[in-house]
Amino acid sequence: MTRTSQGILVESKLSAEVALMCSRCLGAFLCPINFTLKEEFFPTVDMPGGRVLSVQESLGCFTISSDTMLDERELIRQYTLLNLPMKPLCQPDCTGIREE
Numbered sequence: 001m002t003r004t005s006q007g008i009l010v011e012s013k014l015s016a017e018v019a020l021m022c023s024r025c026l027g028a029f030l031c032p033i034n035f036t037l038k039e040e041f042f043p044t045v046d047m048p049g050g051r052v053l054s055v056q057e058s059l060g061c062f063t064i065s066s067d068t069m070l071d072e073r074e075l076i077r078q079y080t081l082l083n084l085p086m087k088p089l090c091q092p093d094c095t096g097i098r099e100e
Helices: 073-082
Strands: 008-021 028-043 062-064
Touching (some): 028 073
Parallel strands (some): 028 062
Antiparallel strands (some): 008 028
16 A cells, blocks of 8 residues: 555455356356456545545545545455456366256
């Protein structure tokens, strides 16, 4: 985290395993994903004076709460969704649904 002139810049490298369904065989599997995130959080309250600041939350800005908490859950959720494969495969050579 880095303090900027307007807020806090959050930069991080994350790894996760997400439970997905294979687009060929429809089997469940854990898909590892790795990504780098970089977003700026803006304060909603001026700390020295307690004055409420106008932050454009409707424009998708991430904010720092009035009790100075920086909640990264929504940021991580959005980046995770952006990094999921469009057609997840349990294995690169998955042959699809098998008839028995």
